[in-house]
Each structure stands twice: as structure tokens, then as C-alpha cells.
Amino acid sequence: MKRTDDIHHHALARGLCARIHDAVELRRRYRLMSFCRSQTRAIARHGLAALLPPQVELIYGPCCPECVLPASLIDGMIDLARHHNVTLCVSDAMLCVPGTSRANLLDARAAGADIVSLDAPGDALALARANPQREIVYVATGFETAAPATADALMRARALACSNFSVLCHHVLTPAAMRHLVADDAIGERTPLNGFLAPSHVSEVIGVSPYRSISRDFVKPVVIAGPEATDVLQAVLMLVGQINECRADTENQYTRAVTEAGDINAQRLVDEVFEVRDSFVWRQLGEVTHSALALRPAFAQWDAGRRYALAGDERGDKAKSDAASLASGAMLCTPFTPLGLRPGGANVSACSGYAQVLARAS
Known part of the structure; x- marks a missing residue:
């Protein structure tokens, strides 16, 4: 799918959205954090959050390596x-x-x-x-x-x-930051994450295995997702399935580029x-x-x-x-107010806004 395609009229995207709506259980919440700048761009560009049922919340993770520097x-x-x-x-x-x-x-x-x-x-x-x-x-x-x-x-x-x-x-x-987010008591109490969309290009280098300890040690499902909108939707569907089944495995949606060993x-x-x-x-x-x-x-x-x-x-x-x-719930950035963009930059989703969930939960 080309980036210029309208996701709302893409048959594969429509089918994935319908399957997610069918799979979601009304009594559950699905708070899913993305750790990939390309995924963040796809979510913002195509308005994916608005296509998902209200029980599914897509949270922007620390996927801008410049903005996370102190x-x-x-x-x-x-x-x-x-x-x-x-x-x-x-x-x-x-x-x-x-x-x-x-x-x-x-x-x-x-x-x-x-x-x-x-x-x-x-x-x-x-x-x-x-x-x-x-x-x-x-x-x-x-x-x-x-x-x-x-x-x-x-x-x-x-x-x-x-x-x-x-x-x-x-x-x-990346894996160290993921572990920190689910291991830190103060953060964990305020940001109850149900699963992770692991990054695409990072995973091409490090492979699948570094995420398995996160699933095992913290009982959090992880799905490595590709960078395109349909990749994100398929990964969301896979995470919803794991959560419904009370599983916490590491799965690889992006099999066309990511291997076990990297x-x-x-x-x-x-x-x-x-x-x-x-x-x-x-x-x-x-x-x-x-x-x-x-x-x-x-x-x-x-x-x-x-x-x-x-x-x-x-x-x-x-x-x-x-x-x-962190204690004040201050905003770091969001896809629409990034720290690391020049004024007037066209790519409004170049940076991530993982701190926004801290502000919402406080």
C-alpha cells in the first residue's frame, strides 16, 4: 500500500478494522504502546486511532531518540x-x-x-x-x-x-526502555499497559528474541509490527487476540523483514x-x-x-x-507537537508523545 492511499478505502484495512471490532470484548481495555517512529507516523497520518473501537487505546511510546535525551x-x-x-x-x-x-x-x-x-x-x-x-x-x-x-x-x-x-x-x-516502563512501580500504576507494538526497523537489527523476556517476566504481550498502516492494524488484532486469551507471548507480524536472530x-x-x-x-x-x-x-x-x-x-x-x-505528568511531546522538528516542518508525527499517557493517567 502506498503512503498516499486513503486508508479508509483500502479493502485490507477495512477488513482488519472489522476483525478488530469483532474481536474486542466490551468489558476489557486494550492499552497498546507503540515503540516505532514509523508506526507513529502511520497512526497519525491515517487516523488509525479513530478507526478502532473505543476499548482500544493506542499510546505513543518513546520512539523519538532525540526527544528522549535529557x-x-x-x-x-x-x-x-x-x-x-x-x-x-x-x-x-x-x-x-x-x-x-x-x-x-x-x-x-x-x-x-x-x-x-x-x-x-x-x-x-x-x-x-x-x-x-x-x-x-x-x-x-x-x-x-x-x-x-x-x-x-x-x-x-x-x-x-x-x-x-x-x-x-x-x-x-529499545528493550531496556520497554522493561523500565512495565517494571517501574510509579509508572506502572499510572500507565496500565496491556501490550506493546514492538518497533519495525529496530527489530530488523536485534531480532525477536530480546522481547521474549518482557513477555515472560512481566506478562505483557508483544507483537513486532511493520511500519505501514495495515501492519499496525494486523499487529493490533494479534495483541487483542492475546489479551482475550490471557496470553503473554512475543509474536512477529513483520515476518517479511524480521527474523528470530536479527x-x-x-x-x-x-x-x-x-x-x-x-x-x-x-x-x-x-x-x-x-x-x-x-x-x-x-x-x-x-x-x-x-x-x-x-x-x-x-x-x-x-x-x-x-x-x-515525571511526577507532575508534564508533556514531553505528541505527534502533533514534536520537540525535534524545525518550525513549519511537514512531518507532524516525527516525534513521539509517550508522556501524554502520564498526563492523562495522573
């Missing part, structure tokens, strides 16, 4: 760009994410900081090689999907002995370059154990955090203050 880390990026005479390479989505004073990288660039929009770490490495007298820092964000490209760029930087290239690593991990080569590359941090602070989720990547000591020469002795680490007081907003 404000103090944004402050650190701004300071790096302003005061360390570097060229800072960031994704478009990073530009408007606010720091603690609501200032962002777009403001810093307007004030004269050398900040360029580059989504590919390989492009940042090429920029460093083309400008050997200039320090190039690539801000690596993204979930497991983006980490292999960063790892490849670092491997090439080491092979080329490219000394003016470094990486500020803020890759975050992309072994990508996993090996990531493991060679990165190690898992003991903990990392997510904006509004607070401290989440084993939820982010850091460069291994073998790549310390290309670690921008070490090279520039950056303050404002995620264990700092400013970052921990981000977690305090």
Missing part, C-alpha cells in the same frame, strides 16, 4: 558547539530539542556556532577528511537501527587514522565498537538501566565526551532533574 545533554552539545571551535554534526531532529533553558541547537547556530545537519555518520567522517584542520564532532543518536552505521564510521576512522573526527555517542536501546553482522559490528552503559537518564523516564551505548576503550581516541571533557553527563544533577517532571 536537557542537560542538549546543554552540553550547545556548549561544545559554542566554545570548543568544532563543527558539530547533528540530525535534523536534534536541532529543535530544548535544553534546560529552552535554548536549542538551532538557536546556537543562529548565534554563530558551526552546526551542520548530517544524518549519516559516514558523511561526517568524509567532512573530517576533507577538512583536516577542523575538528568534526558527530552526535550519534538513534536506536539500535542507527548504531551499526556509527560503528562502521568509527571503524573506518580508526583504519584511516582520522584524528580530527570524534563521536558524541547517545544511542539508546542481523548478526550488524550486531557483531556494534558489539565490537560499543559497550552497554550501566544506566542512562531518559527525559521524563528518569534513570533506565542498561539502556544506552558508549564507545569501548579501544575507541577512546574518537570519543568526543572524553576528548573535550564534557560536563553535564547524564548522571549530573541537571539531567536527574528531568526525571522530576
